[in-house]
Amino acid sequence: MDERLRSALHLLPDYLSQHVLLSAAALILGTAVSLPLTVAASRSAGVRWPVLGLASVIQTVPSLALLALFYPLLLGLSSVCRHFFGFGFPALGFLPSLLALTLYSILPILRNGVTAITGLDPAILQAARGVGMTRSQRLWRVELPLAAPMIMAGVRTAAVWVIGTATLATPVGQTSLGNYIFSGLQVENWVWVLFGCGAAVALAIVTDQLLALVELGVARRRSGFVWLGVGLLLVGIAAAGAVPLADAGRGGYVVGAKNFSEQYILADLIADRIRAGGQAASERTDLGSTIAFRALAGNELDVYVDYSGTLWTDILGRTDFLPRGPMLRALHDELRRRYGVELLGALGFENAYVLAMRRDRASALGIRTIDDLARVAPQLTLGGDLEFFARPEWRLLQARYRLAFHARREYQPTFMYRALTSGEVDVITAFSSDGRIAADHLTVLKDPLHAIPPYDAVLLLSPRRAADPYLRSALAPLEGALPITLMREANYLVDRPTAKLEPAQSARWLERAAHLTGGF
């Protein structure tokens, strides 16, 4: 079997079960919220228009943005809660995903339900009053049973939406089938991308068909169908619930990773080191850049690798830059003081933003440094990743070198390299440890004015594990053990266009190459 497919199947129980649990919880909660709203909205036009309008507005918010917006919201609520009641709650992972998906599921159920109830034959409602039903008897014996098939149709629509949208829970730290899609996109593992899409589609179809069975049973008043459908759905949810329960017994350290190859490899490497000493480790990958740090500070992760320049600007909010040594010391002290996070040490390589060009193009234009580039920049197009142009480094570069390009474009990193090799852009904002720099024969432009700050890869431990002797001794050998050449090569094993390795295989290669094998 293809190695990529094998590794995908290996992760399926975890990803699928988390996806099922998240979707089921959101759908159940969404239905529970929608039904009373439906009743209230169908009773009074004063409730109907604001509620339906709000639900429609929520639906128009792009789903990824809706998921992302819950993070700052929950973070704020959590700190308010901690201030007044002495406890907070996680702003990442399951909770924001659940809330966003729940909001998403409301509109179809609500709209179908309100349409069904307000559209009921007035003669039947008059009869219900005429035979002596109270208001609640009318609701339970007449209105809801008659509206039930249409409400079920709304639940089906909501279920398909929720299952599809749940793949977007990955970047806010909730494992889902989206992990295949996001990781696959990152390392150009199309087998994973297809596998993730296929699994989500299959789950949506199966759920939809089971709900269709329930709907049929409701419409034809055949309770057998209803119970069969509900029973099979419950069996699925219970099976999904059994997987994490089995996992929970194992416990262990949680290793985090952001959403690119180097992070996957390093997370595998760290997890291997932890396991080598006999402890269990699990991974949470594809976290957004600052989300990973928040998760660590909140003890949802135990360890991950970040970069000094990123921490300096994004976490500490500094706009000045210090030389390498003082910056690392300042970071160490500040992170400990503000967050209780322990900066264990640097791995030995840097993953800084660099400007890179195709070697042939650079030599044709006579460009070796950013200074040289500045002269011809008005004729050139710059490609950046999705965050670069919003970062202080870009402002520093522009200011120091008076850079002004003809045009600039933003890409997902994989496509940025493609755009450079195909000539769509002339210069890109590459990463210094990226294997594609060597592989694509790129020239890294020198930065004589030191506009770009240092980006040393550093190991961070959560407040809870800051003094954990096992973790510290397991990770100590990594300090200074990974020179840039090794990291570039390890990255390239994953990123190269053909004969790609899995991040875990590359991590194993890196361990051997850096002489890290064996226990401690």
Next chain:
Amino acid sequence: MIELNGVSKSFDGGAIFAVRQVTLQVPARSFVAVVGRSGSGKTTLLKLMNRLLEPDAGDIAIAGQPVRSLPPYALRRRIGYVFQGIGLFPHMSIAENVGITPRLVGWPEPQIRARVEELIDLVALPRTYLARMPAELSGGQRQRVGIARALAVRPAIMLMDEPFGALDPVTRDTLGSEYRRLHDGMQLTTVMVTHDVMEAVLLADRIVVMRGGDIVADGPPHELLAEHPDPEVRELMETPRRQAERVRILLEERAARG
């Protein structure tokens, strides 16, 4: 049995009255037909009696007890109500439809089953129909079910709003006379709204004519069929009289030839 005293109802805050200052007594065991044109207020009058509508002024009492002394649902459970739309619950079987009020009142299940069978016999439908859904029945059959449902908890009063209006003439006549027999046999008090004066003449003991929210005539059919000072009442009663006259002449002609 039913007493209305100075009852008024307006749907637009008093500009136009659907029912204006109506005083009416319906004695026990009487069969009163309320006739009048569309918009004359006859259906409103009926709905005020079981509080499907609330009056703006005046008092309504049933068996000497003000209707406002009971919650509306409790009042309605004691009064049978049949109307043109029939309003059978489409998601309930015939047996469930007929048994709905006993179930709301909390009768034990075996008693409900027995009562439902008794009622289906009473309205002359086969018992095999009990398991069917309303959509499987004809209009006339559905109206029989509607009457059975209204009679379920043995109400003393039946309010009927155009009960046979949507039926074909033959079914309408059959069902009308069958209902009159039930009325007599069960000693019911019936108020029936109809726009069909002929039906009123044939079934009722007493006819109330409404116009613009007022009662303009009130009396036994034979009285109203004879002279009446109000020209509109005369015109209204003209149709059945002319039809009856025509039928009488036809029958006499046949007798003369035969």
